[in-house]
Amino acid sequence: MTENGITGEHDVVAIGCGPFNLGLAALASTVDDVDLVVLEEQPELTWHRGMMFGDASMQVNFLADLVTLVAPSHPLSFLAYLHDMDRLYTFTVRENFFPSRREYEDYLRWAAARLPSVRFSHRVEEVHWDADAERFTVHAVRGDGTHLRLRARNLVLGIGTAPYVPDALADLPPSMLLHTSDYLYRADDVAAAGKVTVVGSGQSGAEVTVDLLGRNLEGGPAVSWLTRTASFAPLDYTKMNLELTTPAYMRYFHSLPQEARDRLVGEQWQFYKGISTDTLEAVHELLYRRQLEHGLADVELRFGITVEAAAVDAVGRAVLTCRHRDTGALFEHTTDLVVAATGYRNRTPAFLKPVDDLLLRDGRGRPRVRVDHSVELTEGVTGRVFVANAEVHSHGVSAPNLDIGAVRNATILNAITGRETYRLPKRSAFTSFDAPGRTS
Structure with a gap:
């Protein structure tokens, strides 16, 4: 305990606990040398409650859970949830592999309850970069009023859209x-x-x-x-058009000039609108x-x-x-x-204001995001800031999709650990997107 509150050192502080950062915590939970904590302002996990109609179904199948597409044997998969709830057999007989929205939220809450790294009722107030310590300092307030200072070299922003x-x-x-x-x-x-x-x-x-x-x-x-x-x-969920939502297309999209990316996002609206x-x-x-x-x-x-x-x-x-x-x-x-x-729409949280001048932006004021989902920072900043669902402009219309979440989180963890902690799909599409002789 210090006069400024509790201080903690971590490898990663992830801010916001929606499906994407929850999936990051799930994948990190089985990596021994990654100390990750997720801070969420709300007291519990809720997901689209204002649109939770009784018969509302997911638009992706159960394999697009928190972990399966990169770690199919992970203990926090949707199948593990069904098994734990004693619903695996009835789910199979149902022969509808698209869970209801209510069931998917229940799965998310089940996973969150098994992750001590996820901390609810923790409101982040400010983030600073400490050049001497080469760490970000995250100032947060717990639900009981306790002030905390957490330090980490890596931040992951998963605050969602407004x-x-x-x-x-x-x-x-x-x-x-x-x-x-x-x-x-x-x-x-x-x-x-x-x-x-x-x-x-x-x-x-x-x-x-x-x-x-x-x-x-x-x-x-x-x-x-x-x-x-x-x-x-x-x-437009026909199978060949769905190849435009694959990791292979995401890598190709990122390799294009920004003008081409913006044009394609406008043309591909039926994938998400x-x-x-x-x-x-x-x-x-x-x-x-x-x-x-x-x-x-x-x-x-x-x-x-x-x-x-x-x-x-x-x-x-x-x-x-x-x-x-x-x-x-x-x-x-x-x-x-x-x-x-x-x-x-994406939002710029107030807590980032102290480090806003460290984030490099494109001509339209959007963060310049690398292929590994980290934001380009000013020279000399050795920490990294990763984003989840804030990179349609850099990675394409699949960025908000749940079925890309596990791949993005595995990419982030691989970047943080400096090794292939999780094997990424090498071939996720039959279509070749590049011009002949060009590679992305």
Whole structure:
């Protein structure tokens, strides 16, 4: 104990405990010479609770767990979880290898409970670089108010992304606006509204629309679904296109000039902004069933619509100013509650401010991330800062995918240990991405 609180020395301090840093802790737990600690501000692990619909399914199969794709015999695999819960046989008979979202969260909590390196109720306040000690110093506060100083040569940032609400909706009062991440928390507001409008598509927008259509069939509110995309487009999960989400493609993507990377991210939006075919079929089935009923509130679906502004009218309803993208026509859309299905954005945490000038950035202000997921730092800084799910611009659209998490974490651990602690896949795609004669 010191006057500044408890001090600890570690090889790695990982900040944030979502699936990615939890997977890092899981892989590190079987590496004897890596001392890693994970700090998480929240008192427990929760995962997408605001979208935890009862029938919500994962979009990746169970092999995309915390460890299996690089360590299939690891004791914290999803199969080990099923065995421990005595559900392995029934899971096999189920013949659906896509766990429910609720089951996946339960798996994450099971794994976290078996990892002493994961510390909840630990809020990181500042990070500093100590040039003399060649260590980062992490200042944190524990839930009981105790101040801690932890030092490590390596940091891993896995703080996740933040819900994004575009400026066009920002003028609406909180009572009339919610993000999909809070949808189930705001169930009373949804039930009380006469009309609910979903703005934006993607999987979250479609799942909310399914829920609203179900409510509508039972006499619930009117429903509108507006999206700027050219259609209610499906996720492109055909097998050969999925090769663009492999480690092989990620390495190739990283080798490209930044201009080419940015162009490809825009072109490949259906890999991460589309809608599962099962959810689209559920939407259509509910719309079909409405035809057999009478007296239901209206339902409206429109794609190719940009919301340009929002305001509150004289009678207290939300009015969206919209543009029809094909014709350029402007129109007003009146509703009681807006659900923003507008995705998430990376965020720069306040605790990094003392070391912000050490992080090198590209022309658009984004961190310059090496192929091993470490950020390029100013000359003379011998420590390393790794990022998880903050490198779409450098590694491609697969960066947020759960099925890349184990490979990324193995890459990070290999970089930290300076050896092949975990064997990485040498050939993960049948497609050749490079020009002939060029290697990435």
